[in-house]
Amino acid sequence: MRLRPLAVLSALVLAALAPAGTARADRVPGDQPLPGYTIANPPLPPVQVHGKPSRVLQGVHRHAAYDIEVPPQWNGRLVLWAHGYAGKGHVLTVEPPQYGLRQRLLDQGYAWAASSYYDNGYDVRAGVLSTRDVAELFAREVGRPKQRIIIGVSMGGHIIGRSLEQFPGYYDGALPMCGVLGDQELFDYLLDYNLVAQDLSGVREYPVTAQYLTATVPRIEAALGLTALRPGGPDTTNDRGKQFRSIVIDRTGGTRPGAVPSFALWKDFPFTLAEPSDPDATLAENPGQVGTNQFTRYEPNEPVDVNGTVQRVRVENLPARLSNRLSQVPRISGRPDVPVLSLHGLGDLFVPFSMEQIYARDVARNHRSGLLVQRAIRTSQHCEFSNAEAGAAWDDLVRWAGGGARPAGDVTTRPSAVARPDYGCRFSDPAAYAAGTGTRRLFPACP
Known part of the structure; x- marks a missing residue:
């Protein structure tokens, strides 16, 4: 029997959203973990x-x-x-x-x-x-x-x-x-953090490679004046670093008490959540598949026109992003x-x-x-x-x-x-x- 293109697409979408381990679970007693666990x-x-x-x-x-x-x-x-x-x-x-x-x-x-x-x-x-x-x-x-x-x-x-x-x-x-x-907007924010930092620093690497944290991120932080930034210490950021910080504060809840020292505390961590692409990763292993900044508007948009220069990334796993079903990263x-x-x-x-x-x-x-x-x-x-x-x-x-x-x-x-x-x-x-x-x-x- 030949399947029409729409039927094929529907079958692929359903397969992508089917519970992980469903077939395996049918063969494993319930009082035991799934294979590999x-x-x-x-x-x-x-x-x-x-x-x-x-x-x-x-x-x-x-x-x-x-x-x-x-x-x-x-x-x-x-x-x-x-x-x-x-x-x-x-x-x-x-x-x-x-x-x-x-x-x-x-x-x-x-x-x-x-x-x-x-x-x-x-x-x-x-x-x-x-x-x-x-x-x-x-x-x-x-x-x-x-x-x-x-x-x-x-x-x-x-x-x-x-x-x-x-x-x-x-x-x-x-x-x-x-x-x-x-x-899913959590993963939009984590994508924002890395792409905006890359744009403002002029050091671009997306998709990231295995050398991102050891080689690229230090260059990004140096270009933005973030390397020596610490909570309670002097503000080492340059103009572009200040714009980056302001954008991050805006994307994480807006102007609020503690936002500036909290940025200094967290500045390194969101870079660690950008992972090299793995075509075999499940959605649970790489939830960033649902992230996008395609329509995000960043504020403040000066001194650099970030909205005009930032790399735009489409959703890698669109069926998971749009589905209302109970997926690994559901809406x-x-x-x-x-x-x-x-x-x-x-x-x-x-x-x-x-x-x-x-x-x-x-x-x-x-x-x-x-x-x-x-x-x-x-x-x-x-x-x-x-x-x-x-x-x-x-x-x-x-x-x-x-x-x-x-x-x-x-x-x-x-x-x-x-x-x-x-x-x-x-x-x-x-x-x-x-x-x-x-x-x-x-x-x-x-x-």
Whole structure:
């Protein structure tokens, strides 16, 4: 039988978006990882909950390792923890809730469950499906919960945003922290960083080669005056370096407290995320396949007309970029059906604050802003929150999800509000600033 060209194209698109390992999974028992993977999930010691030990269950389910922990007096509610990017290795690991939340949840009577996911890399589909799988396993092994709340970090935020839309009505609340809620636009930004730096420095190399980091990037940084730039040190940037910094600040959330010292802190890292092209890489192994700057307008556009001179790159994997299906790097449409409370560091330039702004606009476009509360935290490292910040967000979310009033948050999409000197002070931990922990002192003291 001969296939028409359109049918051939459709078949290729469907094949490209089919779940990785589907055929292999049919031949592997569910209590084993997929071929090529091993599991490292050492015994998780129970913790004391009001003087009694918790109950811990561990194992492998649908090719993913899992941990489940139940307090002695379970309140009938379950928390799902969605971990962040675990690299490209082939060892699957499980992460308990962070920021003191493990103990906090158990003390409040909540059980929790977490999955390694069946795949590593940037595989959001694996996270969405494996998290749902461990929730269903919990229902069979422990009991069907009367409430499910999903929380997590970084790529886990992408998993959370898509999980709410993939399984509407399944979860009752969500707490994404430092999350990739702007989905594919994260990879646009990482592409921007490298292409704009190349353009302004006059040192071009895209696609990048194996010598990019060792030979090309040092020349780029030298040409822009970035080589010796350090947080709190002298401003070594030249005019083109200043324009580059301003463009990066604009693309990551706009003028805001801590943006300039945060740039100095992060200046090298986004270069490390530009990878040589590999035609055999999966989307999870190279999520940059969905990135593009073809229609991006950069500001400020002087002294160099970057919009006229920057290299424009088309989407390498257009089917994945356009598809609404659950792929390894799927889209989030901004349609939460339950309360969502998010935290994000203002100076994070790995998963930048702009992710929150993109999600807020998507949610507003779908007339669901009443279900979203966002909080800015005055930190610069990725996922740098204190136990107090995460704990307060959790407590506020569960009251809201349980029928309480919508909690307070920060406006993220009004530039004049974000640019205020005291922006982010309302929900940032004053004790952490007083102690000088992490990057807190890159920001001026709050009034």
